[in-house]
Amino acid sequence: MKIEILGNSDTRSGFGAGLSELGRTNENVVALCADLTGSLKMNDFKDQFPERFFQIGIAEANMMGIAAGMTIGGKIPFTGTFANFSTSRVYDQVRQSIAYSNKNVKICASHAGLTLGEDGATHQVLEDIGMMKMLPGITVINPCDYNQTKAATLAIANHIGPVYLRFGRPKVPIFIPKDAPFVIGKALLLQEGTDVSIFATGHLVWEAVEAARTLAKEGLSVELINIHTIKPLDNESILRSVAKTKCVVTAEEHQVAGGMGESIAQLLANNHPLPMEFVAVNDQFGESGNPADLMKKYGLHSTDIIKATRRVLKRK
């Protein structure tokens, strides 16, 4: 895939655009929001389909329960709030009423990770992927740009079962073509290479693209794979790649513990143990600041992926 910048937008706007399209194409889609309609970019859906939009107020636990109940009778509820309030605040509601009850709810979570920025650590959830992937039966998706987030939003409406869809606040480059296939559970090969496999998810995919470009100038051949679906993991694509490259770097805007890298480490430990480096937050809370500064301070910048690659190559 030829990677070029096609524009600049926030992934949450991709969600909003996808939701509005679903409003037009799938009459069973309903949207619920806990007083963050503008932040989640759900205004357009609300305006176009007011009878299918439900303002729940600042009551996320109630929202998860209502969403679970609305599936009874055939609705496909999309809940919208910040990632922190979609997961840690309502973990037991998601666990019992949605996951264990196997309800067809789409938990759509914006402002994930450090790039939420100035509001600080109370809102910067870095544990959500771990919490969600631990629940049996939930699909966990973390798209990387506007186009992919829109495509993921459309895809999850056709998937029967609970889904956690994670996206973010800041404007980031759009580089996934509009017509790129989005298949749940199928990793996207962005660049073939032979020296190292870099697996990245969410906002870190663009950082990995930049890292791969710098490394190419040093003569290194990077295989870059976008893991948009963390659960179910695309074991086959990952194992095929590492069989060739024999070393791995993972990159994500999440704690090391519970993240995508951890899932890949488990896969490799069981099948093909190899040197591996993790670019992720290491057992810390975030803090206030602008997103770019935070990504640098907490080691989530393209330069951190480059450093991790050099380390892993030495261990090969």
Added chain:
Amino acid sequence: MNYMFIFVNNNNKIMNNNFLEEFATQIRRDIVRMVHAQNSGHPGGSLGCVEFFTVLFNTILNHNTNFSMDGNNEDLFFLSNGHISPVYYATLARIGYFPINELNTFRKIDSRLQGHPTTHEGLPGVRIASGSLGQGLSVAIGAATSKKLNKDSSLIYTLHGDGELQEGQIWEAAMYASAKKIDNLIATIDYNGRQIDGDVDDVISLGNLEAKWAAFGWKTIACNGNNIKELYNTLEKAKSLSGKGQPIMIIMKTEMGNGVDYMMGSHRWHGIAPNDEQLEIALSQNKETLGDY
């Protein structure tokens, strides 16, 4: 039997309250036998709600025992205080959702009759997992909303424990239901005044429960939850009040352990099983009516 009333059951069959009394007595036997057999479960709250389940499932609910998860064009019931699963399972079995003999498997490995109700094992009649308290009212609001969107005029019923009302999510849901005029919802509270650690008033008092629900914008009715005739009349009245812009709450004053004398008057039988001797006493106070499983 010092009174008689006649009702039309959900198969349009004319019945009288003798059948309901017999049904209730058999359910009581089922409950104590199920809990005794596995030496595990919650008999106290289950016994206190026998009359409610008996009246609801025999006379009030327009429901289909040929179970479908969506339950379109039928009334739906959600049990929020899932620990009283024995009365729920016994009722579902006796009313025809699954074989009565399956009550034998309660709380045993490989059973559809889990300690707390779940959809996970595919037990007909159950549409949501409950056990972790406080979640059922929200789920019921969701199902009620779905019915409105589907232009389905059926009603949603729920049951909650009184101790369960200490969970904050209940009050989130209470606020929402009145603000959004969820008027196809009839919620009920098993107001037995007991919870695991003792009397609700001692653990954390609910204050004036009727006034609280009224203040939250609900149409509130109180009744004796162990009196079949009164329950029937109250539930019929609640139905007549539906569709008028307000959610409806029935506060049912009940006796935990009702029908088994040594279980009444205390919170002690919330979650323990009778031993062999205690089982015999309980059964002697509730003679077999519809046939034991």
